[in-house]
Amino acid sequence: QVQLVESGGGLVQAGGSLRLSCAVSGTIFSTLDMGWYHQAPGKQREFLARISSSGFRLYDASVKGRFTISRDNALSTVYLQMNSLKPEDTGVYYCNSIPALGSWGQGTQVTVSS
Numbered sequence: 001q002v003q004l005v006e007s008g009g010g011l012v013q014a015g016g017s018l019r020l021s022c023a024v025s026g027t028i029f030s031t032l033d034m035g036w037y038h039q040a041p042g043k044q045r046e047f048l049a050r051i052s053s054s055g056f057r058l059y060d061a062s063v064k065g066r067f068t069i070s071r072d073n074a075l076s077t078v079y080l081q082m083n084s085l086k087p088e089d090t091g092v093y094y095c096n097s098i099p100a101l102g103s104w105g106q107g108t109q110v111t112v113s114s
Contacts, residue, residue: 002026002102004095009108012085020080020108022095029076033098036069036080039107040091049080050098085112 008020020036033052039045049069050058057069068081078095092107 002097004102004105006093006095006105006108009093009110011111011113014085014087014112014114016085016112017081017083018085018110020082020093020095020110022078022080022105024076024078024095024097027097027101030073032101034069034071034078035096035098036067036078037094037096038089038091039094040088043091045094048093051078082110085110087112087114 003025005023006020008018010018012018031053033050035050036048037045038048048060048063049067051069051071059067066082066084069078071078080093082089090110090112092109094104094107096104
């Protein structure tokens with residue numbers, strides 16, 4: 001069973017940076033396309049970024065140029081480097097494979113103060 005454990009969230013001032021991590025177990029990580037998602041308070045979960053098994057990256061327009069997705073296949077971990085954070089980036093961040101193979105994890109909370 002695929003398990004996803006997100007970490008790295010916290011409280012940061014606008015303009016600051018955070019690096020999120022997502023540890024994946026229960027599957028052959030290197031073969032998966034992986035994605036990061038954001039759920040703002042009171043809103044639905046939305047796609048942010050994707051990285052293919054070969055390293056091709058795709059970003060939503062809202063984060064392009066500010067966020068960078070990367071992966072370490074040896075550690076079965078996908079990362080999201082978030083720079084120039086804005087208050088609207090506040091919310092819970094989730095990762096999952098694309099297509100989703102496992103249940104969503106608990107996510108990691110990011111709060112950006114103005």
